[in-house]
Amino acid sequence: MLFEVIALSPEDARFAARHGADRIEFVATIEEGGLTPSWAFIEETAAACAIPIHVMIRPHSRSFVYSESDMEQMISDMAGLKQAGANAFVLGALTPGRTVDEEKLKRLLDAADGLPVTFHRAFDEAQDLEAAFETLARYAQIRTILTSGGKPSALDAADMIARLVRMSRGTGIEIMAGSGLTPATVAEFAQATGVRAVHFGSGVRRGGAQTAPIDAERLAAVRTAIGGINPAAQ
Template identity: 35%
Template sequence: MPYQIEVCVDNIESLTTAIHAGATRIELCSSLALGGLTPSYGFMLQAKQHSTLPVYAMIRPRQGDFLFSDADVAIMLEDIKAAKKAQLDGIVIGILTTKADIDYPACKRLVEAAEGMGVTFHRAIDQCKDVQQALEDIIALGCERVLTSGQKSTAEQGVATIKKMHQQAAGRIQIMAGAGVNASNAQYIIEQSSINELHLSGKTARPSRMTHIQDDAQMGASHIDDFQIPITDFSAIHAMKQALQNIR
């Protein structure tokens, strides 16, 4: 299949589901509800053992913006070492300056640390003040792809910018569309932008299988159900695969 379906997962159950549903690459995270943070080393090891697909680890030490301190970068460098030790195929990074440019020196340190692994630049590019210059900087870093929503909340809304980025890239880097991508809009995004890589989580949830729940002992924020398990929806990924197979 000429199209790539990257599925981001934050637990081993979702990894298995994504593979069986038709994903072609896995982005490994923790805390997808926060936009995706660095997965644990144990998760990296298990993912490598269970996956028949390339696995890329998100390298993002905290939620919030993409302005990282020297201490944050030090953590990211150690996490890249862990990803290499787990023999993952690549990493996913993004660091910006206070003025919303690519922090080239800091990103270069991460890319150099990942020597021998693939590198994707994530949606931090959607926060950049000059997306054209940001794309050139990412290409110069040696990244193999960039994930973007075209600086909009969803890739469908940002498809015109995604198309411009694809034209600017001119084969020097892959442009991958993500944010709100699903089976119903995949063909539109591809036909409008001419890209061939899509990124989604296909999120759903299942109830806990515990037979006893202590309702009065809330573990997290009050608006979060402790006993709803976020997982990848097989049907969402499989429907995406079917939609892409129908494109001529």
């Protein structure tokens, strides 16, 4: 079971790595849902952190519909962040009609220059999640879809996430559940849905607050909970 943790700073990333995270999603401005972090932060983190660093590519929080100037900024950021040590990118783009914007997605995948890509929770704003999945499954570079099943909390979308997990089998895409999971709920949720990757932000921070320090006890509790899941039972 893959355990991904949001980091807001190099210190966050190092702490999460020491206390059980398998992978980092590095973002800035979590209060706006996560925006592109600084190249310097990624360079510092890559030099000191042994686990993979997946970096958010999102220029603003207004929407997931991007202008040409947005695209130019995203592509420029990807080049700099790859040089700084990013192992993968976290991105997404939608049309005004809330379908996957394939024209912009192809350009972003080209800019990723061979690095793997997670399609982020823009997915949850798509008009039809199953149709969006089928579109994304055509792109081998997309290795992960981060989703709460179209709901604010993944806990309220177990049926949809289970359907997406079934759809993903044999495609090369991992469905990663995030939003609303807690150390107390993650094991039962994973058993019910079959997900083999989970994503935590506020759920592993002190008091469940978005910008609070990461809590070693909460990290350990998630690691213990998912460590007891039997993949054969999923």
